[in-house]
Amino acid sequence: MGLYNKYILPTVIDLACKQSSSMLQRMKVIPLASGNVLEIGIGSGLNLPIYNSENVKHLTAIDPSKELWVKNIIDTKNLPFEFAFTQAFAENIPEEDNKFDTVVITYALCTISDTNKALSEVRRVLKPNGKLIFCEHGKAPDKVIQKWQNLINPLWRNIGGGCNLNRDIPFIIEDNGFKINNLEKMYISEWKPMSFNYWGTAEPY
Template sequence: MNPWEKYVVPNLISCACASKPMMKQREKVIPYAEGKVLEIGCGSGTNFSYYDPDKVEHLYALEPSGGMLKKARRAAGALGYGNNIEFLETGAESVPLEDHSIDTVVYTFVLCTIPDWKGALAETRRLLKPGGKIIFSEHGLAPDEGVAKWQRRVEPVWKPLAGGCHLTRDTNKMLEEAGFELQDAETMYLPGTPKIAGFCSWGSAVPV
C-alpha cells in the first residue's frame, strides 16, 4: 500500500462520505436496520449514530482498512456502544459469520468501491436469514447520457484517487443481477454534489 492509499485516502473518504447530502441519505435508511445487523464497509463509523438501539440486537461492522477501523472504534466509543458492536477487519467477499445468521445487511456508499461486488452480494445472500433484507444508499451511473458520458471519461482518473470508487456502477441493476428484488427504491441527484458523483439510489432489497 502506497502512502497515498495509507494516509490520504482514509481521511479523504471520511470527509467526502460525511458531506451533508450523504449524511441525509444515511439518515433515511439506517433506522430501518433491525435484529442482527452487518454493515458492509463501516469506514470511520459514519452510520453508527443513526442506528436505533431499540431495534438493533447486535451490529457487526465490517471494514478491510485498518486505518478506517481505528476511526470507527473511536466513533463507537464516543457513542457508548460498548459490546454491541463487533468489528470485522476483512473484505465483503468473505465474511467470517455463519450461514443465515443476519437479519439486515447495510450498504451505504460502498458498492462503488468493493473490487468483487458480485462476490460481496453472493456472500450477503449466504448470510441473510429467511426474511432478511439489504438496506442501501449508493451513488453510481446516472440515467442522463450527458452525465454518464462524463462519468465514463472521468472514472479512470477518479478511481485511483478515490480509493477504487467507480462512478459507472448501476446499483439497482447490480442488486437485481445478484438475485435480489428491489423494494421501495428511489433515485435522485444529491443536492450540492457534482452530478458525476451525485446520482443516488436507495431503498431495500430482498433475496428472490
C-alpha cells in the same frame, strides 16, 4: 499499500463521506435496520449514531481498511447495542450462513472489487426472510452525465481507492439474487457525475 493509500486516502474518504448531503441520505435508510445487523464497509463509523437502538440487537461491522476505521470517534463500548468490528472484505465475510436479519451497505458497492461475489456472500449470511438496506451513488440517468462519468471514472477510481462513478446499482443488486422492494433515486448535489444516489431495500429470492 503505498503511502497515499495508507495515510492520505483514508482521510479523503472520511471527509467525503461526512458531506451533509451524504449524511442526510444515511438518515433515510439506517433507522430501517433491525435485529441482528451486519454493516459492510463501515469506514469510520459514520452510521453508528443513526441506528435505531430500539430495533437493533447486535451490530457486526466489517471493513478492509483498518486505517479508516481508526478514524471512528464514537466509543463503541457505550453503544446501546452489542457491537463487533472485524477487518475483512465483503467478498469473504467471516460469518456463518443465515445469521443476519439485516445487511446494510452505504457507499461501498461503488468500491467493492467483485460485487457479484460480495452480494453472493450477503445472500449467504442473510436469513431467508432478511433484508438488504442500501444507499449508493452510481450511474446517472442522463446521457450527458453518463458520458462525463465514463470519462472521469478511470482517474476517479485511481485516486479514490477504487471508487467507481458509473455502476448501475439497481442492476447489480437484482442481477445477484435480490428483489428490490423499495427504490428511490435522485441527484443529491450539483456535482452530478458524483452525486446520483440510489437507496432502498431488497430481499433475497
